[in-house]
Amino acid sequence: xxxxxxxxxxxxxxxxxxxxxxxxxxxxxxxxxxxxxxxxxxxxxxxxxxxxxxxxxxxxxxxxxxxxxxxxxxxxxxxxxxxxxxxxxxxxxxxxxxxxxxxxxxxxxxxxxxxxxxxxxxxxxxxxxxxxxxxxxxxxxxxxxxxxxxxxxxxxxxxxxxxxxxxxxxxxxxxxxxxxxxxxxxxxxxxxxxxxxxxxxxxxxxxxxxxxxxxxxxxxxxxxxxxxxxxxxxxxxxxxxxxxxxxxxxxxxxxxxxxxxxxxxxxxxxxxxxxxxxxxxxxxxxxxxxxxxxxxxxxxxxxxxxxxxxxxxxxxxxxxxxxxxxxxxxxxxxxxxxxxxxxxxxxxxxxxxxxxxxxxxxxxxxxxxxxxxxxxxxxxxxxxxxxxxxxxxxxxxxxxxxxxxxxxxxxxxxxxxxxxxxxxxxxxxxxxxxxxxxxxxxxxxxxxxxxxxxxxxxxxxxxxxxxxxxxxxxxxxxxxxxxxxxxxxxxxxxxxxxxxxxxxxxxxxxxxxxxxxxxxxxxxxxxxxxxxxxxxxxxxxxxxxxxxxxxxxxxxxxxxxxxxxxxxxxxxxxxxxxxxxxxxxxxxxxxxxxxxxxxxxxxxxxxxxxxxxxxxxxxxxxxxxxxxxxxxxxxxxxxxxxxxxxxxxxxxxxxxxxxxxxxxxxxxxxxxxxxxxxxxxxxxxxxxxxxxxxxxxxxxxxxxxxxxxxxxxxxxxxxxxxxxxxxxxxxxxxxxxxxxxxxxxxxxxxxxxxxxxxx
Numbered sequence: 001x002x003x004x005x006x007x008x009x010x011x012x013x014x015x016x017x018x019x020x021x022x023x024x025x026x027x028x029x030x031x032x033x034x035x036x037x038x039x040x041x042x043x044x045x046x047x048x049x050x051x052x053x054x055x056x057x058x059x060x061x062x063x064x065x066x067x068x069x070x071x072x073x074x075x076x077x078x079x080x081x082x083x084x085x086x087x088x089x090x091x092x093x094x095x096x097x098x099x100x101x102x103x104x105x106x107x108x109x110x111x112x113x114x115x116x117x118x119x120x121x122x123x124x125x126x127x128x129x130x131x132x133x134x135x136x137x138x139x140x141x142x143x144x145x146x147x148x149x150x151x152x153x154x155x156x157x158x159x160x161x162x163x164x165x166x167x168x169x170x171x172x173x174x175x176x177x178x179x180x181x182x183x184x185x186x187x188x189x190x191x192x193x194x195x196x197x198x199x200x201x202x203x204x205x206x207x208x209x210x211x212x213x214x215x216x217x218x219x220x221x222x223x224x225x226x227x228x229x230x231x232x233x234x235x236x237x238x239x240x241x242x243x244x245x246x247x248x249x250x251x252x253x254x255x256x257x258x259x260x261x262x263x264x265x266x267x268x269x270x271x272x273x274x275x276x277x278x279x280x281x282x283x284x285x286x287x288x289x290x291x292x293x294x295x296x297x298x299x300x301x302x303x304x305x306x307x308x309x310x311x312x313x314x315x316x317x318x319x320x321x322x323x324x325x326x327x328x329x330x331x332x333x334x335x336x337x338x339x340x341x342x343x344x345x346x347x348x349x350x351x352x353x354x355x356x357x358x359x360x361x362x363x364x365x366x367x368x369x370x371x372x373x374x375x376x377x378x379x380x381x382x383x384x385x386x387x388x389x390x391x392x393x394x395x396x397x398x399x400x401x402x403x404x405x406x407x408x409x410x411x412x413x414x415x416x417x418x419x420x421x422x423x424x425x426x427x428x429x430x431x432x433x434x435x436x437x438x439x440x441x442x443x444x445x446x447x448x449x450x451x452x453x454x455x456x457x458x459x460x461x462x463x464x465x466x467x468x469x470x471x472x473x474x475x476x477x478x479x480x481x482x483x484x485x486x487x488x489x490x491x492x493x494x495x496x497x498x499x500x501x502x503x504x505x506x507x508x509x510x511x512x513x514x515x516x517x518x519x520x521x522x523x524x525x526x527x528x529x530x531x532x533x534x535x536x537x538x539x540x541x542x543x544x545x546x547x548x549x550x551x552x553x554x555x556x557x558x559x560x561x562x563x564x565x566x567x568x569x570x571x572x573x574x575x576x577x578x579x580x581x582x583x584x585x586x587x588x589x590x591x592x593x594x595x596x597x598x599x600x601x602x603x604x605x606x607x608x609x610x611x612x613x614x615x616x617x618x619x620x621x622x623x624x625x626x627x628x629x630x631x632x633x634x635x636x637x638x639x640x641x642x643x644x645x646x647x648x649x650x651x652x653x654x655x656x657x658x659x660x661x662x663x664x665x666x667x668x669x670x671x672x673x674x675x676x677x678x679x680x681x682x683x684x685x686x687x688x689x690x691x692x693x694x695x696x697x698x699x700x701x702x703x704x705x706x707x708x709x710x711x712x713x714x715x716x717x718x719x720x721x722x723x724x725x726x727x728x729x730x731x732x733x734x735x736x737x738x739x740x741x742x743x744x745x746x747x748x749x750x751x752x753x754x755x756x757x758x759x
Contacts, residue, residue, distance in 0.1 A: 053152070059145075062145050063145045063146075063148050063149035063152070064149060065145075066142060066145040066146040066149055067146060067149035067150060067153060069108065070083065070104060070146055070150075071083050073104055073107065073108075074086070074100075074104075078100070081100075084154045086100050086101070087150045087151075087154050087155060087169070088154075088155070088158070088167060090169060090183050090184075091155070091166070091167045091168060091169055091183070093182070093183050097183070098183055098186070098187060101187055102187060102190060102195065105139060105142075105143060105187075105191065105195070106195070106198070106199055108133070108139075108142070109131065109133045109139060109199050109201070110131075110199075112131060112132045112133045113129050113130060113131055113132065114129075114130060114132050115127045115128070115129060115130075116128045116129075116130045117471075117501070117504045117505060117508065119505065119508040119509065119512060120512075126469055126470060126471050127471070133201070134201065134202060135201055135202045135203070135205075136191050136192045136195070136196045136201045136202065136203045137203075137205075139191050139195075139199075139201060140188055140191050140192070143184075143187065143188065143191065144188075147169050147184050150169065151168070151169055155167045155168070155169065168182075169182065169183065169184045209395070209396075209399050210390055210392045210396050210399065211396050211399040211400035211403060212250070212392065212396045212397050212399075212400045213400055214316075214400075214404075216400075217246065217247075217250050217316075217397075217400075218315060218316075218560075219386055219450070220246060220379075220382055220383070220386060221243060221246060221315055221316075222315070222556065222560075223382050223385050223386040224239060224242060224243060224246075224378075224382055225239070225243075225552050225555060225556065226552055226556065227385045227386075228550075228552065230381075230385045230456060231378065231381050231382050231385055233378065236595050236596050236597075236598060237325070237328055237596040238370065240321060240324060240325065240328075240592055240595075240596060241325065241368045241369065241370050242370065242375065242378050243321060244318060244321040244322070244325070244368050245258065245259075245368055245370060245375055246379075247316060247318045247321070248261075248284075248318070248368075249394065249397040249398075250316075250397055250400075250401065251306070251401055252397065252398045252400075252401025252402055252405070253286060253398075254289055254398070255372050255375075255394060256289035257286050257287060257288065257289055259370070259371070259372045259375070260366050261284070261366060261367055261368060262363065262364055262365060262366060262367060263331060263358045263362045263363050263364075263365055263366075263367045264358070264363040264364065265284065265285040265286075265287075265367075266282060266283070266284055266285070266322060266367050267282065267283040267285075267355065268280070268281075268282050268319075268322060268323065268326070268355075268356040269281055269282075269283070269353060269354060269355050269356060270346045270348060270353070270354040270356065271352065271353055272348055272352040272353075278348060279309055279310075280309060280310060280319060280323070280343075281307055281308070281309045281319070282307065282308050282309070282318065282319040282322050283305055283306070283307045284305065284306055284307075284308075285303055285304075285305050286303060286304055286305070286306070287302065287303045288302055288303060288304070310585050313559075313560065314558065314559045314560075314585050314588055315556075315559040315560050317585065320585045320588060320589050321592075322367070323339070323342060323589060324589050324592045324593055324596065325367060325368070326358070326367075327339070327342065327589075327593060328593060328596045328597065329362070330359075331358050331359055331362040331367075332356060332357070332358060332359070333356075333357040333358060333359050333360075334346075334356065334357075336356075338590075338593070339586050339589040339590045339593065340586075342356070343586060376394065379394070384454075384456050384510075384514075385452075385456055386450055386452065387450035387451045387452040387453065387454050388450045389450060389451065389454070389514075389518050451517075451518065451521060453517075453521070453531065453534070454514050454517050454518065454521075455510060455513040455514055455517055456510075457506075457510060458506045458509040458510050458513070462509050462513075463506065463509075466502070466505045466506075466509075469505075471501055472498070472501060472502065472505075475494065475497050475498040475501055476498060478494045478497070478498075479491070479494040479495055479498055481494075482494040482495075517534065520534055521534055532670075532683055532684055550595070550600060550603045550604065551603055551604070554591065554603075555588065555591050555592075558585075558587050558588040558591065559588060591603065635647065635648065635699065636648075636649065636650050636652065636653040636699055636700070636702075637653075637699060637700050638653060638656055638657065638660075638661075638700075638702075639675055639692060639696065639700050640657070640660075640661050640666060640688075641660075650702070650703065651703070653702045654702040654703040654704070656702075657685075657702035657704070658702075658704075661685075662685050662704075666685075667682070667684055667685045667688065670682060670683050673688075673691060673695075675696060676695065680695075685704045686704050686705075688704075689701050689702055689703070689704045
């Protein structure tokens, strides 16, 4: 048996040796290559061998700044102490090292101050010194950056010596769920407890999480278009881009995942669906952010995709905006020039998918070119114009999306609001047979608390009032001195300082005015009184325009089925997807392409004015007379009189409007415009003037100002309002608006101030 075993073993060895070797035929080259690679992995003699963790550029900048502040403090206050030795001693839990660190953190909080501008201070102060570090969380974030920088720059090279392998600031444990008990953790605990009490830091968030619901997002988008003269953009296509970015943020993505998205990350394709229909679809690739740069791989992946198509409620349709932007910038490789081409030229033949590719020159360009600061500025202005009482942060988009996605008490929304009728859940039938959740869903809308009559900008009087302040006077004198010296650098610096302080004061004035308005309006409504007089003083000045009004009502009708702001019910017949969804959006895209190209003639608005009295206009078959738009009307006509009267000059019409209508109480109560195809409620004399000029034409609009309304008049018997006093969202601001793109907003504001003062 042993002899047989040996024979089998020899046979097996022979079989194995007969197989070709992996390195056969490369022995000489293999030895040379192995020696070269082996030498490249030799320990370094001129640098560290331990690798630094890979971090993002912004994180590296933050850590370097923290370490630089530490070294500067140690060199100034303790010049005889080696700053690097403190970290070595801290690893050994030295009490003196911990004392240095705690002292530094407290001094950092005390010296991190800035000058806050004051508006109306009882002591006459114009500035107040405030801390920039107000919470324990902010200080602990700075502390983490400091220890990470110290570990990478100081301790890591020291650990090259095997004797110093224990020089680590963090003491990890092998026990699951156990906490770090090292010196770093001890100081972090001190920051949140004894240190917070000593330094006066808050340990709880000082902000409230709010959400943007679907209704809020709809109101934001409608305001951008219906109130375009109050939300100016540098170019028409920027308004379309802002609309698209609002929709992208509505999905809950962070700004780092949206801003700067490239063409190559957006795929437009024609697809044949299960019913054989040609469908346009857009696929977006979203790159995740806030990922650990040092991780070998991420459990959720570094990117993900989602797809959208045409939506029946096209105000929220992202696909058609992508097509408009692509056609406008001529970014498609096939060279589509119109909506008709992109919808009908692609030929599926016998395949089910066609990729509509971009030009190679566009692949690395942003598809929605707008900076984060510009988006925030436009969003804040839109919230102001829409009348939101809560100026929510951008994070409100993310909170609203997370709530809709989860509909549960997730970690992201647990400290925000319980999404359930707890009374009904807890007390059952005793809470009533009907669920209150629909009511609570409506109460989530921030727009339920909005008021379009709130101030939008500081008045001319308020702006002039700050010019006598010491800080403004000093900066103005500095600018004059710089202009005398003809030093361009000094002039630019002085002008920037003056403009920055003025903007800060104007913002404070507006915030104070809006706070007072909402407080007074709420008080008046609680007492059963009208806010008409309060709203009149809050109206912004009208802006001039060098071209005919644009029919925004037509655009909104394409999008939502309604010409104005619409209702808040969220129900509409067009919300059911049908075979004509692409047809609904074809007109919308054609309108937007003309708008972006400034081809405004086909989009001009001509609204019929009924040449009958308010009573006669209600009769069936009343004739309409077209009101042409003219820059210099030959005559001016009053639409409030039963028999329209004409005047040779505008100031004659304004005087007539004051003595015959305003003084006799025509605007004491709301009434309906009898010359509009759909009822539009008028709340004040200024609103009547705005409505007539924007909707019916300049030749019918008198000039009305707050100063004119403040003049004393003889009391008259109040007229009975015509029609219902029920207010609708679409009646607050007409569905047609004049776009003012001829001048920069700052120049236009100065011109309006001059016009008001001259009148």
